[in-house]
Amino acid sequence: MPLVKPPRAAAFTLVELLATLAIVAILGALVIVGVGRVKERGQILTCSTNLRQTGVAMLLYAQDNRSSLPGPLWRGQSPYFQADAQGSFDRTNGNLANFIAPYLNVPAPQPGQSGRVEPLTCPAWLEQDETGSKSICYYSTGPVTLEDGTQLFPFGRASANPASAVPPLRLAMLSNVAANTPALREFDRREVSDGFYFTDPRVPLAPVHEKLRHVLYFDGHIGTQGVAL
Numbered sequence: 692m693p694l695v696k697p698p699r700a701a702a703f704t705l706v707e708l709l710a711t712l713a714i715v716a717i718l719g720a721l722v723i724v725g726v727g728r729v730k731e732r733g734q735i736l737t738c739s740t741n742l743r744q745t746g747v748a749m750l751l752y753a754q755d756n757r758s759s760l761p762g763p764l765w766r767g768q769s770p771y772f773q774a775d776a777q778g779s780f781d782r783t784n785g786n787l788a789n790f791i792a793p794y795l796n797v798p799a800p801q802p803g804q805s806g807r808v809e810p811l812t813c814p815a816w817l818e819q820d821e822t823g824s825k826s827i828c829y830y831s832t833g834p835v836t837l838e839d840g841t842q843l844f845p846f847g848r849a850s851a852n853p854a855s856a857v858p859p860l861r862l863a864m865l866s867n868v869a870a871n872t873p874a875l876r877e878f879d880r881r882e883v884s885d886g887f888y889f890t891d892p893r894v895p896l897a898p899v900h901e902k903l904r905h906v907l908y909f910d911g912h913i914g915t916q917g918v919a920l
Contacts, residue, residue, distance in 0.1 A: 762859030763847030785849025
């Protein structure tokens with residue numbers, strides 16, 4: 692009786708193998724893009740939430756200080772606080788963090804200590820700051836025109852010489868413009884064409900969220916500013 696050979700197992704042709712590899716590569720790319728978008732949306736949401744907490748802390752500070760806004764502040768703002776020799780937040784330094792840290796559950800510092808205030812930190816900015824040099828991520832508001840026509844800086848103006856610093860305004864003085872006047876906004880060098888911050892290595896080169904910048908208004912609400920591509 693003649694032997695019957697078993698049927699040969701079907702094998703992939705080279706074309707089928709290449710097609711399969713191409714499909715796997717496409718699916719992998721789609722997964723990577725999807726994960727990137729989810730991460731980006733998460734960072735945007737966290738940044739917006741952090742900035743809203745900052746707004747609440749700013750308003751609480753004003754409530755406890757006879758309606759006075761925190762300040763005087765620098766225009767460029769970082770999320771870091773500094774402690775003085777007595778172990779208090781150093782309010783002669785123009786970082787907003789030094790004024791509102793207690794309202795954001797930051798414990799009292801040790802003398803000479805510095806640290807980062809989490810709600811004043813955008814996670815996308817933090818991710819880009821690989822060298823630890825990009826310490827300015829927000830920009831405080833410029834001069835605001837009041838009802839009587841005068842132009843003043845709401846947060847005052849910090850100075851290397853504390854004696855020449857300009858004190859901040861009372862929040863009540865901004866009541867008519869609080870809803871449409873930015874207090875803080877995300878900052879990058881694409882916003883300026885010259886001047887000190889244009890070449891400052893502490894400022895990110897481009898928007899950390901690529902297509903938008905978050906804005907905190909004096910009434911506490913958060914908005915966004917589109918970025919021209």
